Amino acid sequence: MSVLTFAELLYDSEIGTALRESLFAFPIVEGTHLIGLALSVGLLFFIDLRLVGILFRNVPIPQILQQLRPWLLGGFAVTMTTGALLFAAAAPKLIVLPVFLWKLAFIVLAGLNAAWFEFKWGRDVQHWSHASAVPAGVKFGAWSSLILWSLVVITGRLIPYLSYN
Amino acid sequence: MTSLELFSAIQNSGLGVFIGKQDRMLWAVAQIIHIIGIILVLAPIVLISLRLFGAGLYQQELPRLAYESSRLIWLGFALLAFSGLLIFIPAALHYHDNPVFWIKLYLIAAALFIQLTLYRVITKLEKPNPWLARLTAVFTLSLWFGVAFAGRFIGFV
Numbered sequence: 001m002s003v004l005t006f007a008e009l010l011y012d013s014e015i016g017t018a019l020r021e022s023l024f025a026f027p028i029v030e031g032t033h034l035i036g037l038a039l040s041v042g043l044l045f046f047i048d049l050r051l052v053g054i055l056f057r058n059v060p061i062p063q064i065l066q067q068l069r070p071w072l073l074g075g076f077a078v079t080m081t082t083g084a085l086l087f088a089a090a091a092p093k094l095i096v097l098p099v100f101l102w103k104l105a106f107i108v109l110a111g112l113n114a115a116w117f118e119f120k121w122g123r124d125v126q127h128w129s130h131a132s133a134v135p136a137g138v139k140f141g142a143w144s145s146l147i148l149w150s151l152v153v154i155t156g157r158l159i160p161y162l163s164y165n
Numbered sequence: 166m167t168s169l170e171l172f173s174a175i176q177n178s179g180l181g182v183f184i185g186k187q188d189r190m191l192w193a194v195a196q197i198i199h200i201i202g203i204i205l206v207l208a209p210i211v212l213i214s215l216r217l218f219g220a221g222l223y224q225q226e227l228p229r230l231a232y233e234s235s236r237l238i239w240l241g242f243a244l245l246a247f248s249g250l251l252i253f254i255p256a257a258l259h260y261h262d263n264p265v266f267w268i269k270l271y272l273i274a275a276a277l278f279i280q281l282t283l284y285r286v287i288t289k290l291e292k293p294n295p296w297l298a299r300l301t302a303v304f305t306l307s308l309w310f311g312v313a314f315a316g317r318f319i320g321f322v
Contacts, residue, residue, distance in 0.1 A: 027321040031314035034203070038313070042208025046234075055233055059225055067221045071211075150201075157200050161193035 007091035019089040026089065033082040039075025041149045043068045051134060051142035061129040065122065099162045103155040110148035117141040172257040185255035198248035203313055205241030209234035210309055213288060214302035219295070231288035238280075265322045269315035276308035 001009075010016050019025050049055040050064050087094055094100045121128065121138050128135050166174075175181055184191075213231055215221030222230060253260060260266040279301075287293045287301045 023321070027318045028314075031317040034200075034313050034317055035207070035310055038204055038207035038211055042204050042211055045204075045208060046212055055237075056225075056230070058229070059222065063224060064222065067223075068212075068215075071215060071221060153200060153204070154197050157197050158193055161189065161196070 003095055004092065007095040010088045010091040013088065015085065016088040016091065019085060026086075029082050029085050033079060033086060036075050036078030036082060037153070040072050040079045041075075041153065043072040043075060044149065045146065047072075048142040048146045052139050052146075053134065061134075062125045065125055093163060094159070097159065097163050099155050099158050103152055103159070106148050106151045106155060110145060110152060113141060113144045113148060117145070169258075169261060172261040175254055176257040178254075181254045181257065184251060192252065195248040195251040198244050199252065202241045202244030202248060203316070205237050205244065207309055207313065209237045209241075210305055214306050217287070217293075217298040217302035226291065227293070228289050228291065260319070263319055263322055265315055265318045269312060269319065272308060272312045272315055276305070276312055279304050279308055 019029065046055065047064055047068060050057075050059060050061065056064065117138075121135070121141065128138070176185075212221070212234060213227075216223065216225070216227055216230055283301050284305050287298060293301075
């Protein structure tokens with residue numbers, strides 16, 4: 001099955017149709033997508049800003065990493081679920097839209113960056129977090145996260161403006 | 166002067182006409198600034214609410230966390246006001262007829278009021294009463310989430 005066939009199947013599915021035709025369902029899902037974004041990307045930005053040394057320099061790194069993790073992962077679950085629903089409602093149009101594909105690519109890169117950070121640094125945070133200077137690799141990961149997620153938000157917001165031409 | 170006359174004057178002012186004549190992509194850029202502003206306001210409020218509930222960064226001093234994150238909130242407000250006016254001014258009459266726009270305005274007024282009173286007082290305390298702290302978090306969060314929700318609804322009414 002091609003991606004386009006799959007997108008059309010999603011579009012014609014009960015959930016895709018219900019979302020499109022209901023007056024309230026679509027904006028409610030969009031509103032929830034935005035609030036999920038504040039929890040996921042919003043809290044992640046605080047961690048990144050701590051790692052690069054812009055905010056909360058007196059907060060120990062393991063503390064902020066561990067205590068915000070469940071909330072931002074919950075936020076990502078909300079953002080991804082509502083995002084999948086919004087995609088289902090307009091799948092055939094989105095799957096051929098360059099700005100949507102850019103958004104997907106930035107999400108994949110941001111996810112790979114997060115996985116790399118967890119694997120390389122997250123697991124032995126106790127070893128490097130007491131050093132006076134944060135390792136360069138950690139800062140690189142944090143800056144990449146800040147930039148990639150910002151690009152995800154920007155390309156996401158551009159979708160309605162670049163799809164009706 | 167009625168609100169309709171006021172909104173009409175805003176839209177037909179030199180500035181309103183000037184912004185209205187610009188390329189549609191200016192509107193998209195304003196929307197991007199608006200969403201960045203929303204994240205800059207909502208994220209710190211989520212973080213401080215977690216602290217007020219004792220659910221995150223609970224070993225940290227509340228006033229210090231609130232002070233450091235307040236800079237993001239005010240930067241967010243500035244971006245929201247600037248981009249919001251850019252979106253509103255050239256289309257004031259369009260928004261005048263939209264009931265959700267008015268709901269959003271009232272919610273912003275209520276949220277700002279709580280922000281400058283209850284939130285400001287409680288987050289300056291080292292150890293606020295736990296129930297008062299939770300109440301502050303619930304009020305602040307629901308009002309700002311309400312503003313964000315109303316904002317998303319405007320385009321669909």
